[in-house]
Amino acid sequence: MKNLLNQKQMRSADAFTIKNKEILSVDLMESASRAFVKAFLQEVPEKATSIAILCGKGNNGGDGLAIARILKDSGYSGVSVYLVNFSAKETEEYTINLKRLEDLWFPLTAVNTAADLPDLKEKVIIDAILGSGLNAVLEGPYLQLVESVNALNRQVIAVDVPTGFPAEGPLKKEGVYLKADLVICFQRPKINFFFPESVQALKRFTVVPIGLDEEFIQNCDSPYRLIEGPDLTGLVKPRAPFSHKGTYGHALIVAGQQQTMGAALLSAHACLHAGAGLTTLSIPESGLTALNTRLPEVMYLDRADLIPEKTNKFSAIAAGPGLGTAEGSIAILQGLLKLKVPLILDADALNMMGDKPELLKQLSSGSVLTPHMKEFDHLFGDHDSWWERLETAREKALELGCVIVLKNQYTFIIDLTGKVTVNTTGNAGMAQGGMGDVLTGLIASFAAQGYTANEAACIACYLHGKAGDELAETQVSISASDLTGRVSKTLKGLIK
Ligand SMILES: NC(=O)C1=CN([C@@H]2O[C@H](COP(=O)(O)OP(=O)(O)OC[C@H]3O[C@@H](n4cnc5c(N)ncnc54)[C@H](OP(=O)(O)O)[C@@H]3O)[C@@H](O)[C@H]2O)[C@@H](O)CC1
Ligand SMILES: [K+]
Structure with missing residues (x-):
């Protein structure tokens, strides 16, 4: 049976893999982003589809930046990237991937306040604003941004987890989440995906392997596991x-x-x-x-x-x-x-x-x-x-x-x-x-x-x-x- 991990354990699996498989954190991000694109291709096969990628400044946003580059390399011609600059700090992997895009002269639009978000015309939105690093309910500009994206009623595909949706723990009735049609989730589904309240954030999810150490994951002491044939x-x-x-x-x-x-x-x-x-x-x-x-x-x-x-x-x-x-x-x-x-x-x-x-x-x-x-x-x-x-x-x-x-x-x-x-x-x-x-x-x-x-x-x-x-x-x-x-x-x- 597949062990289901909480986010703390997932971070340990990440650290263990980086240490023991001698893989760089940014390469793990690349592997996750490639896995995302592979699944995305099944959902949106039409390469001329216009796609907006909204990227926060953590590793979820870093994934978004890598995904933009890989989608372009895969022949998608209408990819736009929006940099959601609401937090002061950014992760190292985000910085590296931003530089890689800038080196390609990839057009980037800065969103410094929720009001900055232009009237998005793209058919598909990739949500890479916040991922499993969420540490509180959304408020302020994040909340405003999520509400305005939800009001667009576009096809939304979330990276790992919809923005604002906690991976585990009680789901509050008043919680506001970015509503995703599909979540392409890394290595294991989040425990909260299995509860009926998750319909407020996602219609369905698919899980893609990204190369985390399976033995480590299976040996984690978790009370949750998945039964499979x-x-x-x-x-x-x-x-x-x-x-x-x-x-x-x-x-x-x-x-x-x-x-x-x-x-x-x-x-x-x-x-x-x-x-x-x-x-x-x-x-x-x-x-x-x-x-x-x-x-x-x-x-x-x-x-x-x-x-x-x-x-x-x-x-x-x-x-x-x-x-x-x-x-x-x-x-x-x-x-x-x-x-x-x-x-x-x-x-x-x-x-x-x-x-x-x-x-x-x-x-x-x-x-x-x-x-x-x-x-x-x-x-x-x-x-x-x-x-x-x-x-x-x-x-x-x-x-x-x-x-x-x-x-x-x-x-x-x-x-x-x-x-x-x-x-x-x-x-x-x-x-x-x-x-x-x-x-x-x-x-x-x-x-x-x-x-x-x-x-x-x-x-x-x-x-x-x-x-x-x-x-x-x-x-x-x-x-x-x-x-x-x-x-x-x-x-x-x-x-x-
Ligand atoms: N092993 C794996 O699974 C792998 C995971 N990967 C990817 O990494 C993602 C996790 O990345 P992550 O840890 O950097 O966190 P992420 O979600 O980007 O956000 C952090 C930022 O958000 C902020 N923040 C948090 N809550 C907030 C709130 N309520 N309101 C406002 N701000 C809030 C927080 O700011 P802080 O509060 O710390 O100041 C921080 O700046 C994961 O989902 C997956 O996509 C892959 O790349 C590779 C392998
Ligand atoms: K996300």
């Missing part, structure tokens, strides 16, 4: 010769009410397709006809049989989808907690715990909670920012000894030690009811097959999104049933 290859086991249904575990899913039987069926269907040897569903008796008709492979357990003697054969137990929150459902949840086995809890099971927080204390270690934002705040209190929400999730995972799957466009899987794995698979086509029920079924399936709670959650989240991404190649929207129909094929692609 190759991480699962080797972890997901192939079906073994001479294996039988007993080899792949027995999952129990406790879900559904008369009006919400679909949630239970979707969950069990997903559990089946992700390879559990046996799947049993505990639903109200009124759902039996639906179960037998829709899912003949899935077995049934009466709600009255949710007792130790009848449940000790299950290798994983999930509860919540469509379960309701009425008295009867609370009794079911309390009964499950008394079994003293790890549980996978979603939806109404989480809502009931939010209503009765004392139940959280009864959770067995190794349980998995899969809240979306509202469910999370109902459980653990309101949060002003996603950064703070994730910090709470890390504390609670540690305190409760459970895995928390905090669901959003990018899902955060927090393990028992408080480490965060970010999943990036998935797409807007999957924004349909039933998706959460499917995810619960997938986690239950992998837990039943013997993966640890954290492994089960990571495999399930990645697979869920990846199957959706594959379907999105030919579909606009993806139903929960479509997704379930795909997971086994996607899973095959993850096995060595």
Whole structure:
């Protein structure tokens, strides 16, 4: 998994690379700027496009100056450079790159106050004003400049990070950032890119390698990492010769009410397709006809049989989808907690715990909670920012000894030690009811097959999104049933 670093660690990686690879800082800047231009070429292939590069006086601005030169060398004919001279000091790498441009007689426009910015006519704006060196919210001329650039509504491509956007830490509601269509980011994405508040600053990002020492980065002590397909290859086991249904575990899913039987069926269907040897569903008796008709492979357990003697054969137990929150459902949840086995809890099971927080204390270690934002705040209190929400999730995972799957466009899987794995698979086509029920079924399936709670959650989240991404190649929207129909094929692609 790729470690995600904070900016202090990123600066150490920069210093380590310069020292150990015997590369000059200005050459690292050149490498970063070349990597930027390579990605920029994909976005803006038309060489006659007019481009304005706004450069601050730090290394982000230094990148901007190097980018101007490299773009010109690459055949771009309409590049203009604006020197944003709001700070007194400039970095050495900036000075060197400025000199290189001056030597080429490159036309440069000085912007000494925000009012100096000419009426920009260029089609594309490259934002190299401030990067990861940001140390406070924008104010004064920087704020004025950013607001006037935002008002232009041009295509903006930011170098490393949009001006004013902090790479990590709580994002303040009142924060003003330069709004970028795309951020071409160096070596690793910033942690704040994964929070929903980032839409105020960027529509999307792409990461380019710039030659920083990967071994150093991977050895940094960071609580955040990214999960990628190759991480699962080797972890997901192939079906073994001479294996039988007993080899792949027995999952129990406790879900559904008369009006919400679909949630239970979707969950069990997903559990089946992700390879559990046996799947049993505990639903109200009124759902039996639906179960037998829709899912003949899935077995049934009466709600009255949710007792130790009848449940000790299950290798994983999930509860919540469509379960309701009425008295009867609370009794079911309390009964499950008394079994003293790890549980996978979603939806109404989480809502009931939010209503009765004392139940959280009864959770067995190794349980998995899969809240979306509202469910999370109902459980653990309101949060002003996603950064703070994730910090709470890390504390609670540690305190409760459970895995928390905090669901959003990018899902955060927090393990028992408080480490965060970010999943990036998935797409807007999957924004349909039933998706959460499917995810619960997938986690239950992998837990039943013997993966640890954290492994089960990571495999399930990645697979869920990846199957959706594959379907999105030919579909606009993806139903929960479509997704379930795909997971086994996607899973095959993850096995060595
Ligand atoms: N290893 C890597 O990742 C590599 C990174 N590289 C590049 O370096 C960039 C980081 O460069 P950087 O450290 O020089 O900082 P940068 O963002 O240019 O700004 C610093 C200036 O801004 C000022 N300033 C700060 N906040 C402010 C505010 N709120 N309002 C007003 N002013 C503010 C601050 O002034 P000060 O407060 O210190 O007086 C200082 O003058 C990074 O994003 C990437 O593009 C690559 O070249 C190669 C490898
Ligand atoms: K920038």
